[in-house]
Amino acid sequence: DIQMTQSPSSLSASVGDRVTITCQASQDISNYLNWYQQKPGKAPKLLIYDASNLETGVPSRFSGSGSGTDFTFTISSLQPEDIATYYCQQYDNLITFGQGTRLEIK
Amino acid sequence: EVQLVESGGGLVQPGGSLRLSCAASGFTFSSYEMNWVRQAPGKGLEWVSYISSSGSTIYYADSVKGRFTISRDNAKNSLYLQMNSLRAEDTAVYYCARGEHSFDPWGQGTLVTVSS
DSSP states (O other), rough: OOOEEESSSSSEOOOTEEEEEEESSSSOHHHHHHHEOOOOOOOEEEEEEEEEEOOOTOOEEEEEEEEEEEEEEEESOGGGGGGGEEEEOSSSSEEEOOOEEEEEEE | EEEEEEEEOOEOOTTEEEEEEEEEEESSSGGGGEEEEEOOTOEEEEEEEESSSSOOOOOTTTTTTEEEEEEETTTTTTTEEEEEEOGGGGEEEEEEEEEESOOBBBBBEEEEEEEE
């Protein structure tokens, strides 16, 4: 099984800050990685697919990069509506999610 | 509008059974792979099961293999999850989600509580 390790598990930042979340796979998964946003009480929403492709309609302040085992998710300028938990997900071998990163406003 | 609506959740005793449904609308259901993903209270996301568009290919997470059965009825635009031998650790919100590798959209979820 492929394990996905996200860090940090929680993060507090100010509006306008640049925020970075990392996700590490236990083995090479090429670019078979997606990022989701889940707001409290809501279903997850796809933001980034294939490591770096922005889903249609998603603001350009969100971006993703990486390949192999190390991946990064970035919010270039944090907005109040970005408060959520973010998950990475691999699909190289079945499906595995990272444990999530809870993002709060400082 | 593309929409997925789950139903069938509820309270069930350990060892019991439950069948979840997911009604799809706004897209050609028979053309898409589908999945079930669950989320225990206060916890992260756990993929449960996948079914191909025709239903010919199915995968399960090890945690539910042999107890859960995924199926679909393309004529009724519906996805199902038959859950047997339920355990306390199966307590979660269950989401259906469209897609083979990237999941979009997701339904609103249905809560399954396994407790005596």
